[in-house]
Amino acid sequence: NAGVMQNPRHLVRRRGQEARLRCSPMKGHSHVYWYRQLPEEGLKFMVYLQKENIIDESGMPKERFSAEFPKEGPSILRIQQVVRGDSAAYFCASSSQSTGAPEKLFFGSGTQLSVL
Amino acid sequence: EDKVVQSPLSLVVHEGDTVTLNCSYEVTNFRSLLWYKQEKKAPTFLFMLTSSGIEKKSGRLSSILDKKELFSILNITATQTGDSAIYLCAVPNNAGNMLTFGGGTRLMVKP
Numbered sequence: 001n002a003g004v005m006q007n008p009r010h011l012v013r014r015r016g017q018e019a020r021l022r023c024s025p026m027k028g029h030s031h032v033y034w035y036r037q038l039p040e041e042g043l044k045f046m047v048y049l050q051k052e053n054i055i056d057e058s059g060m061p062k063e064r065f066s067a068e069f070p071k072e073g074p075s076i077l078r079i080q081q082v083v084r085g086d087s088a089a090y091f092c093a094s095s096s097q098s099t100g101a102p103e104k105l106f107f108g109s110g111t112q113l114s115v116l
Numbered sequence: 117e118d119k120v121v122q123s124p125l126s127l128v129v130h131e132g133d134t135v136t137l138n139c140s141y142e143v144t145n146f147r148s149l150l151w152y153k154q155e156k157k158a159p160t161f162l163f164m165l166t167s168s169g170i171e172k173k174s175g176r177l178s179s180i181l182d183k184k185e186l187f188s189i190l191n192i193t194a195t196q197t198g199d200s201a202i203y204l205c206a207v208p209n210n211a212g213n214m215l216t217f218g219g220g221t222r223l224m225v226k227p
Binding site for chain 2: 003004031033035040041042043044045048056091095101102103105106107108109110
């Protein structure tokens with residue numbers, strides 16, 4: 001049973017380009033969460049999605065960032081017109097239930113985004 | 117807004133030493149507190165604590181929660197180089213589906 005799969009592992013973009021980060025949840029999981037980890041900091045919640053629905057995007061920057069989790073395929077975190085401050089590790093996590101079991105949240109290995 | 121603070125920020129010890137990592141928290145509605153180990157990849161779950169005074173133990177790692185004083189500690193005895201990692205503490209929100217993390221403690225264990 002494969003874990004949470006994220007790709008690419010490393011992504012390099014120049015300022016102004018777009019970054020697309022992908023996350024395939026564990027088999028049987030329909031809840032996906034994106035977190036961002038800046039250097040020397042803990043993980044910060046960005047967005048919580050279920051299939052075709054954004055449930056909570058309270059941690060998403062208001063501009064340039066968007067997320068989706070289509071009926072088919074992986075969840076995508078998209079960052080348009082990247083800036084140097086977007087350089088961070090982006091982690092995806094998935095679970096099979098929406099509430100009450102945070103210990104059943106499984107994290108992917110992350111995508112390290114570097115903006116030149 | 118929920119808040120989690122970890123200390124120390126970083127720690128360097130030698131193999132065989134015992135370490136204590138601290139986590140204090142402020143939450144609107146406490147449900148649980150979780151500890152994770154993060155090496156150069158995904159954070160992996162260590163413990164979930166819900167009750168004060170009950171120690172959770174896994175090998176050389178143990179953790180305890182104090183709900184009155186709003187903190188938790190993670191102890192690692194007889195440290196090994198493989199314990200080198202960032203240790204993260206987190207609390208879930210009221211719905212139990214979003215975690216607020218502390219800044220982590222970076223532990224380095226030297227041979």
